[in-house]
């Protein structure tokens with residue numbers, strides 16, 4: 001069992017303090033920060049679980065026979081990664097977008113010497129800015145997306161018929177592969193939940209706000225009115241104390257505006273019936289824009305209410321509120337092939353060997369934290385995009401290790417490439433250094449009991465293949481993430497084939513077991529399809545290839561790379577051709593449907609035009625009667 005104890009030595013002083021970490025959870029740091037002089041002691045312990053103390057200056061561990069000390073930096077990196085769960089790369093976020101409010105209209109009258117009653121000349125308000133998402137191939141993460149995005153409001157109108165200009169649109173760049181979904185607002189979610197639980201307060205009215213403030217009725221009315229109307233300062237008096245026999249033009253104007261409001265509301269309601277769902281997929285062009293938060297319209301200036309009767313309207317309307325939406329953004333990287341493997345299998349090394357990418361490579365687990373895309377260039381300018389994602393481990397679907405949320409980045413890959421470390425000792429269960437250390441405590445006991453089943457020192461089981469177990473772990477994790485994901489066209493890279501003592505033996509057993517398992521899974525999948533009532537043609541289309549190719553590779557020494565890239569290209573090209581065919585068929589079907597609809601319209605028009613209408617019949621009749 002590995003235990004990690006951290007001794008903290010402050011540079012330049014004799015002071016030292018200890019921090020104990022249990023497996024991966026750090027307990028306390030005694031309120032001190034770690035400096036470059038810190039050390040990590042790893043001790044191979046018996047089953048004694050009591051915390052040990054590192055004697056700082058001498059760096060000996062009380063009661064432990066042997067240990068190796070290594071610079072703190074590395075362990076700190078892994079610890080940090082596990083705590084942060086790779087969150088410096090953001091692939092899921094929530095955002096509130098609000099279009100800008102429209103500018104208010106203006107109440108103003110022309111003023112000039114010797115012109116006693118100038119005409120109304122208040123300008124209209126400008127419309128509020130829109131919130132727009134723009135697809136951008138230069139973005140790779142959602143890290144820069146803010147929690148709220150509000151576009152600026154429109155400028156108010158001014159006298160002399162000066163209309164306010166529109167608010168500037170707020171453009172937010174989003175990476176290719178983002179899925180945008182509209183979700184209910186937190187208030188609505190809360191209200192729905194309360195209603196479900198029967199705790200709701202029973203439809204609080206909008207006007208309740210004023211009631212709660214105990215405003216007078218006229219005051220509350222004034223306030224409601226001031227939300228929609230800009231009134232000329234001296235209008236209020238003239239409204240309340242209207243002389244006998246005078247028409248209240250303001251009421252008339254209120255009726256028009258109310259009618260217009262009703263139409264706008266109905267239109268908005270019709271538009272927002274379906275929640276927004278946008279997919280910025282590989283068919284989207286760069287710089288395509290999506291309007292997600294519409295700005296409110298500007299208010300009308302007082303000339304808008306000018307009529308032949310009312311020559312001096314003393315009111316204007318305020319701008320409308322912009323549209324507010326709560327959205328979630330989910331980034332699913334777009335690549336042709338996705339590398340899936342356990343930590344340390346050599347995924348990043350492989351990507352570096354085949355492409356122009358330079359991912360971090362190191363002999364410890366969870367080196368890669370963010371998906372990384374590399375492009376494989378072929379001599380005829382053909383390109384295949386390959387995505388490297390953080391390593392998966394057993395239980396990743398329960399959020400063990402870095403979890404399996406990163407699989408969303410291979411979800412859109414056409415081909416799955418399993419990277420397997422073939423250099424495991426033959427017939428022996430791997431004593432995992434590092435990987436299983438990082439599993440949470442609840443899994444630990446389970447793993448311990450499993451470890452005891454195969455004693456590495458005594459048994460060499462010629463039937464046992466660690467690479468095969470690794471591959472099965474990957475398949476299970478992929479299936480747990482999304483059932484049916486393993487049916488994608490796939491290939492296996494048996495990496496580290498340069499370790500000649502074990503690789504050939506491992507490879508023979510591995511290939512045998514893989515082909516058996518693959519055939520078994522294929523049969524099981526088709527049976528499951530039959531049970532689920534999937535038609536035979538659909539089931540055949542879904543089924544994975546009859547056999548899976550295994551290519552031994554040494555990513556580190558770049559051996560057999562050409563073979564693997566050629567094979568990868570073949571599979572990708574085949575898949576692309578299939579996709580293009582499907583797309584063409586779909587487009588053709590749509591075209592045919594459209595032509596059919598057009599033809600139907602045409603014939604209908606012809607029939608209608610040939611049929612004698614009543615009016616024609618009447619005129620014919622009248623003509624004939626006049627002739628008579």
Ligand SMILES: Nc1nc2c(ncn2[C@@H]2O[C@H](COP(=O)(O)OP(=O)(O)OP(=O)(O)O)[C@@H](O)[C@H]2O)c(=O)[nH]1
Pocket residue numbers: 341342343344345346347348349350360361362363364365366367368369389390391392495496497498499553554555556557
């Ligand atoms: N001998 C040998 N070692 C290799 C080969 N490929 C990778 N390695 C070593 O394996 C270690 C891990 O390689 P990485 O490429 O970082 O592994 P990874 O799968 O990306 O690991 P994570 O990012 O943690 O998931 C490094 O020390 C590599 O040098 C190979 O073909 N032969």
Ligand SMILES: [Mg+2]
Pocket residue numbers: 347348349359360361367368388390
């Ligand atoms: Mg890596």
